[in-house]
Amino acid sequence: MSSELITLFMFATMMALLMTGQRVFGVIGFVGSAAALWLWGEGAFEMPFNASFQVLNWYPLITAPFFIFMGYMLSESGMANNLYRMFHVWFGPVQGGLALGTVALMVLIAAMNGLSVAGMAIGATIALPELLRHGYDKRMVTGVIQGGSSLGILIPPSVVLVLYAMIARQPVLQLWLAGIFPGLMMAAIFAIYIYVRCRINPELGPALPAEERARITWFERFLLLREGLMPVAVFGIMMGLFLTGVTSLVESSAVGALLATLAAAIERKLSWKVIEDTTRKTLLISCMFLWIILAALCFSAVYDGLGAIKAIESLLFNNWDLSPWAILIIMLLSFVVMGTFLDDTAMLVIVAPLYIPLVIKMGFNPIWFGVLYTMTCQIAYITPPFGYNLFLMRALAPPEVTLVDIYRSIVPFAAMMMISVIIILAFPQIALWLPNLYSGR
Amino acid sequence: MPRPIELFVRYVDAMNRRIGRIAMNLLFVLAALLLSSTVTRLLLGAPINWALEMSQFVLSAYYLLGGAYAIQLDSHVRMDIFYSRLSPPKRALTDAITILFVIFYLVVLFAGGISSTNYAIVYKQQNYSAWAPLLWPIKVVMTIGVFLMLLQAISTFFKDLAAARGKPIA
Numbered sequence: 008m009s010s011e012l013i014t015l016f017m018f019a020t021m022m023a024l025l026m027t028g029q030r031v032f033g034v035i036g037f038v039g040s041a042a043a044l045w046l047w048g049e050g051a052f053e054m055p056f057n058a059s060f061q062v063l064n065w066y067p068l069i070t071a072p073f074f075i076f077m078g079y080m081l082s083e084s085g086m087a088n089n090l091y092r093m094f095h096v097w098f099g100p101v102q103g104g105l106a107l108g109t110v111a112l113m114v115l116i117a118a119m120n121g122l123s124v125a126g127m128a129i130g131a132t133i134a135l136p137e138l139l140r141h142g143y144d145k146r147m148v149t150g151v152i153q154g155g156s157s158l159g160i161l162i163p164p165s166v167v168l169v170l171y172a173m174i175a176r177q178p179v180l181q182l183w184l185a186g187i188f189p190g191l192m193m194a195a196i197f198a199i200y201i202y203v204r205c206r207i208n209p210e211l212g213p214a215l216p217a218e219e220r221a222r223i224t225w226f227e228r229f230l231l232l233r234e235g236l237m238p239v240a241v242f243g244i245m246m247g248l249f250l251t252g253v254t255s256l257v258e259s260s261a262v263g264a265l266l267a268t269l270a271a272a273i274e275r276k277l278s279w280k281v282i283e284d285t286t287r288k289t290l291l292i293s294c295m296f297l298w299i300i301l302a303a304l305c306f307s308a309v310y311d312g313l314g315a316i317k318a319i320e321s322l323l324f325n326n327w328d329l330s331p332w333a334i335l336i337i338m339l340l341s342f343v344v345m346g347t348f349l350d351d352t353a354m355l356v357i358v359a360p361l362y363i364p365l366v367i368k369m370g371f372n373p374i375w376f377g378v379l380y381t382m383t384c385q386i387a388y389i390t391p392p393f394g395y396n397l398f399l400m401r402a403l404a405p406p407e408v409t410l411v412d413i414y415r416s417i418v419p420f421a422a423m424m425m426i427s428v429i430i431i432l433a434f435p436q437i438a439l440w441l442p443n444l445y446s447g448r
Numbered sequence: 449m450p451r452p453i454e455l456f457v458r459y460v461d462a463m464n465r466r467i468g469r470i471a472m473n474l475l476f477v478l479a480a481l482l483l484s485s486t487v488t489r490l491l492l493g494a495p496i497n498w499a500l501e502m503s504q505f506v507l508s509a510y511y512l513l514g515g516a517y518a519i520q521l522d523s524h525v526r527m528d529i530f531y532s533r534l535s536p537p538k539r540a541l542t543d544a545i546t547i548l549f550v551i552f553y554l555v556v557l558f559a560g561g562i563s564s565t566n567y568a569i570v571y572k573q574q575n576y577s578a579w580a581p582l583l584w585p586i587k588v589v590m591t592i593g594v595f596l597m598l599l600q601a602i603s604t605f606f607k608d609l610a611a612a613r614g615k616p617i618a
Contacts, residue, residue: 026529027530027531027545028527028529028542029549030519030526033546033549033550036554040557053559055553055556055557055560057564059590060587068507069507072510257503258486261479261482261486264479265479286473286475289472290510290517292523294517294523295518298524305553
């Protein structure tokens with residue numbers, strides 16, 4: 008069998024087994040290790056373990072549990088409740104204001120969170136019940152929370168961008184900086200959409216009723232602003248230390264986790280229960296994340312051994328004779344297709360080593376490609392059948408939000424994300440301006 | 449289920465739960481390590497050359513020893529579009545079959561771990577770095593972690609099998 012066929016066969020087997028609903032890491036690891044034994048015989052039995060051992064040289068991964076910890080500290084301690092309240096009183100009087108406030112909340116949470124799980128948890132458990140109680144359209148707000156929480160992997164600190172940086176051998180900081188404007192742009196597009204829809208049809212998002220507005224004093228409003236300061240301060244100090252080179256990336260993440268804990272303590276929201284829940288959830292998510300990486304490394308080591316990278320390269324360049332842009336767009340489309348079936352972490356570890364050398368060879372900027380990858384990943388995050396955000400939404404949302412609502416709600420948001428990807432494709436400067444500015448180019 | 453199997457399940461679950469609870473707190477060890485090295489570097493101006501590598505070792509222990517606990521609490525993500533629509537007994541039956549794939553992977557990983565650890569001990573393998581630590585201790589920890597995962601996967605297999613037969617192990 009040719010290496011292309013073997014690779015194809017491995018992917019097909021993996022997809023089929025994933026459908027059974029077995030744990031993702033186990034399925035990927037099985038296909039990888041079984042293929043190794045089948046192709047190279049018993050001598051290859053050490054390969055899965057040795058592939059896993061590679062993780063030991065990926066120092067930036069140390070940041071993952073800390074950035075996950077920060078997000079959970081925000082949600083478990085109840086600091087997020089006050090944050091929500093702040094946006095509630097400030098945005099509430101506008102039509103659709105609570106939904107607009109939720110988008111802003113999601114941006115703020117993204118700045119304290121490395122993955123999108125914590126944003127999702129906060130959105131679904133704190134914002135969603137409030138929005139529903141105020142008569143907001145459930146399909147619209149479910150979409151807002153799912154779309155908004157996916158910003159967590161685009162706005163720094165982002166664990167997905169750290170992983171990309173390692174695989175692509177690019178500086179993490181450049182990627183983080185490149186993610187900021189596309190993230191804010193996407194949030195702005197969401198906000199415009201909400202505003203326009205609520206303007207056309209006020210029933211979707213009624214403004215806070217006059218009597219409720221009257222109950223909120225201006226004193227309270229300004230007092231609540233203080234709540235927003237905490238996450239901003241945590242993010243600001245952490246990034247400041249990192250940008251000025253006082254702390255390294257890994258050290259910054261530990262500092263960030265410490266600061267988040269201190270912020271909870273200052274707010275008098277730190278208890279043993281909070282610490283215990285945060286630590287446990289951090290362990291569980293980190294284990295899930297890292298075991299998927301281990302299994303994906305085993306999988307990719309096999310087709311690396313097969314020389315599949317060369318095969319795909321010759322297929323795209325010589326056999327199909329495609330232009331660089333066509334190849335780039337095919338790559339992004341493949342992310343969307345694969346991302347609907349495969350976990351995005353696994354996808355990154357499996358596919359990025361295939362694509363990134365090609366991207367660089369074609370003369371594209373790998374930082375820009377990283378942002379495009381993450382944005383396409385976000386689409387995959389929220390689209391069925393496979394999306395963390397969908398699972399979480401289903402588990403966390405109040406019972407009146409049905410599965411159909413959840414699936415319908417993401418359509419406009421997925422469309423807006425696609426538009427954002429196209430904008431970044433057409434105008435790479437949006438992503439690259441900030442990193443270029445920082446490095447003085 | 450026969451009594452030895454029930455005992456196996458109970459002991460494995462209890463052990464992995466305890467180990468997972470310990471592993472959970474390695475996060476604080478990791479934080480202390482990084483923060484103290486940051487402070488030392490800033491105050492004394494000299495970086496601790498082993499801090500980063502040591503952190504990486506602690507991280508490995510963290511998720512390898514904690515992985516089994518995560519299986520126990522069913523935190524490893526699944527693609528559940530079809531799976532979630534099955535009835536609980538059917539889900540248990542599918543799981544009881546498909547977890548054999550996971551067990552296969554973990555067995556290969558475990559065998560590789562033993563052989564790799566053995567090599568590291570015999571040849572006193574060191575990391576390529578300024579600190580150049582011996583690699584066998586971390587390999588031992590990793591192999592133990594994989595072994596615990598394997599035990600937990602087997603325990604989960606028995607639990608799924610029992611649930612599929614309508615007599616779940618409490």
